[in-house]
Amino acid sequence: MNTHVAPAADVIVVGAGPGGSAAAYYLAQRGLDVLLLEKTQFPREKVCGDGLTPRSVAALLKMGIDTSEGNGWTRNKGLRVVTRDITLELDWPTLDAYPAYGLSRTRLDFDDLLAQRAVEAGARLQTATQVTAPTFDLAGRVNGVQALLGPDKEPVTYRAPLVIAADGVSGRMALALGLNRRDDRPMGVAVRRYYYCDAKHDDDYLESWLELRSASDPDTLQPGYGWIFGLGDGRINAGLGVLNSSASYQQVNYRQLLLDWLAATPEEWGLRDESNADGPIRGAALPMGFNRVPHYSRGMMLIGDSGGMVNPFNGEGIAYAMESGDIAAEVAAKALAANSSPRREAALRTYPDQISDHLGGYYRMGGIFVKLIGHPEVMRLCTEQGMKSRTLMRFVLKLLANLTDARGGDAMDRIINGLQRVTPKV
The missing domain is CATH 3.30.70 (Alpha-Beta Plaits)
Known part of the structure; x- marks a missing residue:
């Protein structure tokens, strides 16, 4: 069967997980024609802890998701930390930037809720579409994707001047551009x-x-x-x-x-x-600490797990996937509004720096943390001694969950934010 070229979109987003749906939502809000391609059909199961910190909740609220308990969400007020000898209950901090509650919900319908929110904003969602590779123009720049459509695996090509890869840990799209996983990252x-x-x-x-x-x-x-x-x-x-x-x-x-x-x-x-x-x-x-870079190359942006954006401190990925989708959409909209190809490309090349400014110092700190607790004696010291101080554990909770106010805040916020500023970015 011959491949045919489907109608073009302004942006193709590959993968309708939290990052891809967030990107599609914010792009559609800006008036862009967005084609959101998902290989499975909803509802679908996905391996995850299903627990959301206040940082993830803030990302949901920004998308206009109703997080009330009547809408199927289970709220929690903090983290209980358990060792053999000590149990501590630590409430989520009270901050200006984040709500003081977390959530839980299975991924069986969580991703569907976000994808439908993108559709409500104007994105075109197409499920049962397995993207197999990017396509390239004569200059070697990504100009669309190849896919297998439906149960019959009909080959289809979709064209767009920009592709956002949100295809998860496999990184198939990134690998096609030679962006391999870095072994020196967590x-x-x-x-x-x-x-x-x-x-x-x-x-x-x-x-x-x-x-x-x-x-x-x-x-x-x-x-x-x-x-x-x-x-x-x-x-x-x-x-x-x-x-x-x-x-x-x-x-x-x-x-x-x-x-x-x-x-x-x-x-x-x-x-x-x-x-x-x-x-x-x-x-x-769990691909962590920006273990696949650069996050933009030749017409393709990487967000979420495809760019190794899981938090090295606590393994949280949803918040960072959604935040990177938000940033990618803002950069993409500015780039596609440019009046020349060189200006568009210059705008797109700012995306890696913006992601690095957003998380680079924190993730470098996380990489150091990962190496330290890889030593059993260090892990033992952290659990046995750290748990004896509630104040220290409140600090650890803020650090590991990346929950601080950027301006003002308490002394813990200022210490954590200061450490991020002085730590070289990944």
């Missing part, structure tokens, strides 16, 4: 499973367990944490994330590690019982 792995759990499903706090040990190697403390996030519907999301900075990273069976950790939870929670599980254990990679 990487993580996460696994999760749903359980029915009456004791925890409507918890007021997200829960983080800092001591992860496998039954086969109980003396080694893994650089990461386990989580229990209540979903408000009788279920919880139980999972863990581990960083690649430990010597045993490649050897650990993370699915078994999850089961070993859950075996240490109270018996009355029912998390040791396979009959309470709702579905299999699923896993995914």
Whole structure:
């Protein structure tokens, strides 16, 4: 079957996850013709912790998403941090820039809500469209994408002067431009499973367990944490994330590690019982700390996981995907309004610097943090000594969740913001 060229758009966005839908929303709001291509059909499952910090909530509110409990969201007021000896409940900080609550909701319909918000703004959503590669003009600049459409995999070409890659950790679009993953940047792995759990499903706090040990190697403390996030519907999301900075990273069976950790939870929670599980254990990679750069090249912008934008401190990706989509849309709109190709290209080339200004110093700090806690003795010191000080843990919460006011704020805000300013950007 011959490939045919579909009608053009101003911008093609590849992937209707949080980053792609946010980019499409903000582009459409600016009056641009946006084609949002998604390989699956909604609703669809996606591996995630399903817990949202106030930073993610702020990104949702900016898009006009109704985050009320009556609209299917489960609210939480902070983070409960657990070790063998100490449990601390830390409320989300009160800030001007962010709400004082977090949320949880499964990705089964979360992404669909955001994609439909983009459609309401004027974007054209097309599902069951598997983008396979970018297309190039004679100068080697991206000018569209090739895709397989529908169940019959009909080959189609879509043209646009700009493509935004939001295709996730696989980075297929970026790889086509020779943008390979950097091995010197952090990487993580996460696994999760749903359980029915009456004791925890409507918890007021997200829960983080800092001591992860496998039954086969109980003396080694893994650089990461386990989580229990209540979903408000009788279920919880139980999972863990581990960083690649430990010597045993490649050897650990993370699915078994999850089961070993859950075996240490109270018996009355029912998390040791396979009959309470709702579905299999699923896993995914976490591309962190800008591990794929540059974020713009030859007519293509990278956002979210495709650009390695997961927070190295806590593994959060949704907030940063949506924020990068917002920034990309602003840059793209200015570029496409330029009256010449050189001016358009000059505007697009500002995108990497803007992303770096937004997160570069913080992510460099995160990279240092990842290397430090890769040493079991450092991880042990952090958990055993840090948990003894509520004040210190409040500071750690702000740092790890990237929750500060840019102007003013308290002493903790000023310290964290100052560290970001003086830390060289990635």
